[in-house]
Amino acid sequence: MITFGSLFASSWPKIFQILAVIVIFFGFYGIAFAAGARIKGKKQNSLAIALFLVPALILVMTGLGIPAIQTFLESFKNADSSQWVGLKNYSNAIHDPDIRLAFINTISWVVICPVIVTALGISLATMLNKMKREAFAKSLIFMPMAISFVGGSLIWNLMYAYQEPDRAQTGLVGQIMLWLHIDVKHLLLWSPWNNLFLMVVYIWGFTGFAMVILSAAIKGIPTEIEEAAQLDGATGIRLFRTITVPMVRTTIIVVLTTAMVGTLKLFDVIHTMTGGNFKTDVLSNRMFDENFVYLNYGRGSALAVLIFLGVIPITYYNIRSLRLERKH
Amino acid sequence: MSSKGHAANRPFTSPIASMVVTVIAVLWTVPTFGLVVTSFRKKEDILSTGWWTSFKNPTFTFDNFRAILFESGGTVGEQGMIPFAINSLAITIPAVLLSVGLGLMAAYALAWIPFRFSDHVFYGLFALQGVPLQLSLLPLLTFFATGVQLFGHTIFPQLHIVGTLASVWLPHTMFGLPLVIYLLHNFVAALPREVMEAARVDGANHFEVFRRIVLPLSIPAIASIAIFQFLWIWNDLLVALVFAGGTDDVAPLTLHLANLGGSLGSHWENVAPAALFSIIIPLIVFFSLQRYFVRGLLAGSVK
Amino acid sequence: MTKVFAHFTACTGIKIAYEGTDQFETLLPVRVKGGNAPDIAIIPQPGLVTTMVNTGKAVPVTAAVMKNIDAYYNPSWKTFTTVKGKVYGAPFGASSKSLVWYSPAQFKALGVTVPKTWAQMDAIAAKFKAAGKLPWCAGIESGAATGWPATDWIEEMALRELGPDKYNMWWQGKLKFSSPEMQGVMAKVASWLGTSAQVGDLQSVATRKFQDAGVPGLKDGTCGMLQQASFYSSMFPAGTTFGPGKDADAFYLPPTNTKFGNPIEGAGEFPVAFSKKPEVGAVQAYFSSPAYGTERAKLGGWTSANSGIALSSYSDPVLKVVAESLQAKKGAIVFDASDLMPTAVNGAFWKEITKFYAEGKSMKDVAAAIDSNW
Structure with missing residues (x-):
């Protein structure tokens, strides 16, 4: 049996640590703001930048910027980074049939998931807007967001569980197929559809995010605009198409981008549900395997760089539209 | 309406x-x-x-729950699941506080303080969102463990934090910042220009504008982004896997859950209640703060 | 494990902090590369030991450990972790992979006894089939390492068909997977544990967790025999009794011919030091000593190749048999071949053999794909 005393003894240093971080953070910036408020003139700009922006920049550069450069260099080295090998890792990646498959799978993830997630998100947000029990329905759909992909994968493993047709099914999907007189199948082995079943886990987990953000944006549409459109006779789908979508365009792009970058990097679902087997591998999982299972840092880094290259067009497009935004 | x-x-x-x-x-x-x-x-x-x-x-x-919460040893660990929940909190709270706190200030600086490379910094941060997390794990861990040496000189000393909770929430803060800054920037940049300029004319400097105007107006955005950060960090497996070093002392719930699910065969009688237990706190956080969503994350960005 | 450490701490004042994680293979290289290596890592794969030695951070074993190795172990043990003439791993726990688990009650019901030859084993399998049951239990799912149990089957067959010398050439890369010899071996495995008549639906084999392969199948009689290492005993529910006539038992996987005697495929763990501190050497020496082994063996669920441990320390009859065979100082003990191969080849071996079960890829294509990783 576990006693309260032993739990407390092991927990209090951790709780103390949480409090310490809170006190230090607010203490530091409390003093900084008190002091900063007295400074006038040109000097305050540089001081504000130093206190507002520089800490975040240092953290981001240490955590992402510099490591990214290191990884770029590693991608031209051999498995244990002791020798330069030129483009060998890249040519390997292109010629390996498994990696090529992972490439194709990744592309289908990046194309299919964000579109479905965003489309579902905006439709749900629009339909739910001012509906009865809106908050309740939203909470149900958002709930998977609160569940880790580890937990989500376990939940869907339970849904997809397979037993031979002559035994009682323990997976609900299998049982439904049985009720509908469809041959019960190993859903996670049924290539290429198994990729779709894995995507379901992601869509299930991420739609809530899209819905909540888009819903917030829709509620921000000024009433006058909507009413003016209604006076012009716009209702239903037309109102949705001519007013709602254009008005929340920026938000749609935010959601699409977040989902695209998220799917490019996604690995938890694949890692926990199929381990990249059964023709479901994606680049980020393969990269994890190369780095941490086969211990080939060169190849792993090369895949990381390839993923990054895939992000560039998305980033470029977004920066272009951001530029227009920032102009005014 | x-x-x-x-x-x-x-x-x-x-x-x-x-x-x-x-x-x-x-x-x-x-x-x-x-x-x-x-x-x-x-x-x-x-x-x-x-x-x-x-x-x-x-x-x-109720036996399954009793087993994972109050019994020790076997498949559930020496002290049941509760210490892992404490670990998750001790990782998540500092990381959320720092990423949202620093992120909001950075977003303000990028939106309202004119300086020469403002645009470049902003686009650079945005581009870093695309850096796959996996590729910075090893260099960052090396940095934590050994510091930075150049030509035999220690440029940055070794941080004695590997295997501690700080070594888990610090990377979370770093990895979370670009997205937080981007989302908050959308919000902060859309605050009414007239209000900001009026305050400036009254002689308020950036510190005062931030504290008196930006901070109060941003509460809904802060709340909703804090919730997302909380959920993402609480639910993370990869960062914890690498930086917590796999020790029970700092392992969060997800890591424990993955171990339960992965290494012990089909122990659904442990895995199912453990998974349920791991989603209770995120659900409480969500439901207690969800009213802020209605007021609007990003609502300001619609023009 | 920690129970035994307490005794050591009481004697020497050295405290041992043990961290366990199932992400070990993932984490260790990161931590070693990141300069955050533990003092001692207990590594289950010689291939990983070599990788770690190549980082330059590992420390060879001390003279005291060497003395233990020479006094108590079959000489082949030290060869597993010898890199460039130096031994890096002190022996620790060991297990035999050459076992077949079965239910004595089921055997009794069919009127069969433990087989001594492959032909006898085949006859038992035929009886299971005649009784409408699957002769073999199988499951190879194991997360990122899915497929490894099937690599063991190929290893067992290679050892029996080709003998220890060819076996060693194989894991060293001198005998290709696509060589006629290895193709013969793989074809034999395909007909032994690669048809639905033998193991049931092949795709189910690929998705069934290895831990669930024989539990509860062996007991409730859906399948008859399970080829799996001695550590599988810990997968049975608490309270299971082991031994002939008890709840579960295991026998030595018989040879397919008489040419090579009764060779054993072993596996084991090797504590490797990453620090020259004297207390680290002391702990390593302690791990390889009969004193530690005897204490640990008494706790059950663990076997060692240390011949200084009295067989009476093992209370479990199955483990006693395993320990006895591992203690033999003469005779062929080979190590799990896939664990000896370079990590990239090992990984490809897992992945490709999984495709044989999941996608129906031919053994010939499987072999070619693995070979391309050398």
Whole structure:
């Protein structure tokens, strides 16, 4: 049996640590703001930048910027980074049939998931807007967001569980197929559809995010605009198409981008549900395997760089539209 | 929006929309519901029949929960699941505080303080969102463990934090910042220019504008982004896997859950209640803060 | 494990902090590369030991450990972790992979006894089939390492068909997977544990967790025999009794011919030091000593190749038999071949053999794909 005393003894240093971080953070910036408020003139700009922006920049550069450069260099080295090998890792990646498959799978993830997630998100947000029990329905759909992909994968493993047709099914999907007189199948082995079943886990987990953000944006549409459109006779789908979508365009792009970058990097679902087997591998999982299972840092880094290259067009497009935004 | 019965206010006609929404809400809930039911079933039942059959002759039990929460040893760890929940909190709270706190200030600086490379910094931060997390794990861990040496000189000393909670929440802060800054920037940049300029004319400097105007106006955005950060960090496996070093002392719930699910065969009688336990705190956080969503994350960005 | 450490701490004042994680293979290289290596890592794969030695951070064993190795172990043990003439791993726990688990009650019901030859084993399998049951249990799912149990089957067959010398050439890369010899071996495995008549639906084999392969199948009689290492005993539910006539038992996987005697495929763990501190050497020496082994063996669920441990320390009859065979100082003990191969080849071996079960890829294509990783 576990006693309260032993739990407390092991927990209090951790709780103390949480409090310490809170006190230090607010203490530091409390003093900084008190002091900063007295400074006038040109000097305050540089001081504000130093206190507002520089800490975040240092953290981001240490955590992402510099490591990214290191990884770029590693991608031209051999498995244990002791020798330069030129483009060998890249040519390997292109010629390996498994990696090529992972490439194709990744592309289908990046194309299919964000579109479905965003489309579902905006439709749900629009339909739910001012509906009865809106908050309740939203909470149900958002709930998977609160569940880790580890937990989500376990939940869907339970849904997809397979037993031979002559035994009682323990997976609900299998049982439904049985009720509908469809041959019960190993859903996670049924290539290429198994990729779709894995995507379901992601869509299930991420739609809530899209819905909540888009819903917030829709509620921000000024009433006058909507009413003016209604006076012009716009209702239903037309109102949705001519007013709602254009008005929340920026938000749609935010959601699409977040989902695209998220799917490019996604690995938890694949890692926990199929381990990249059964023709479901994606680049980020393969990269994890190369780095941490086969211990080939060169190849792993090369895949990381390839993923990054895939992000560039998305980033470029977004920066272009951001530029227009920032102009005014 | 004062008018009642404003059917035209809803772009889709109500009955169909209600039906579609209901169907989706049910579909979205069934898998989790299956987990809930499973976690109350006996081991033999879980392995031999589907959870939906258990309503015909219910034999539910609380034993599974007692085992993972209050019993020690075996598959659930020396002290049950509660210490892992504390670890998760001790990782998540500092990381959320720092990433949202620093992120908001950075967003303000990029939106309202004019300086030469403002645009470049902003686009650079945005581009870093695309850096796959996996590629910075090893260099960052090396940095934590050995510091930075150049030509035999220590440029940055070794941080003695590897295997501590700080070594987990610090990377989370770093990895979370670009997205937080981007999302908050959208919000902060959309604050009414007139209000900001009026304050400036009154002689308020950046520190005062931030504290008196930006901070209070941003509460809804802060709350909603804090929730997302909380959920993402709470639910992370990869960072914890690498930076927590796999020790029970700092391992969060997800890591423990992955171990339960991965290494012990089909122990659904432990895995199901453990998974349920791991989602309780995020759900509490979400439900207690969700009213902020209504007021609007990103609401300001619509022009 | 920690129970035994307490005794050591009481004697020497050295405290041992043990961290366990199932992400070990993932984490260790990161931590070693990141300069955050533990003092001692207990590594289950010689291939990983070599990788770690190549980082330059590992420390060879001390003279005291060497003395233990020479006094108590079959000489082949030290060869597993010898890199460039130096031994890096002190022996620790060991297990035999050459076992077949079965239910004595089921055997009794069919009127069969433990087989001594492959032909006898085949006859038992035929009886299971005649009784409408699957002769073999199988499951190879194991997360990122899915497929490894199937690599063991190929290893067992290679050892029996080709003998220890060819076996060693194989894991060293001198005998290709696509060589006629290895193709013969793989074809034999395909007909032994690669048909639905023998193991049931092949795709189910690929998705069934290895831990669940024989539990509860062996007991409730859906399948008859399970080829799996001695550590599988810990997968049975608490309270299971082991031994002939008890709940579960295991026998030595018989040879397919008489040419090579009764060779054993072993596996084991090797504590490797990453620090020259004297207390680290002391702990390593302690791990390889009969004193530690005897204490640990008494706790059950663990076997060692240390011949200084009295067989009476093992209370479990199955483990006693395993320990006895591992203690033999003469005779062929080979190590799990896939664990000896370079990590990239090992990984490809897992992945490709999984495709044989999941996608119906031919053994010939499997072999070619693995070979391309050398």
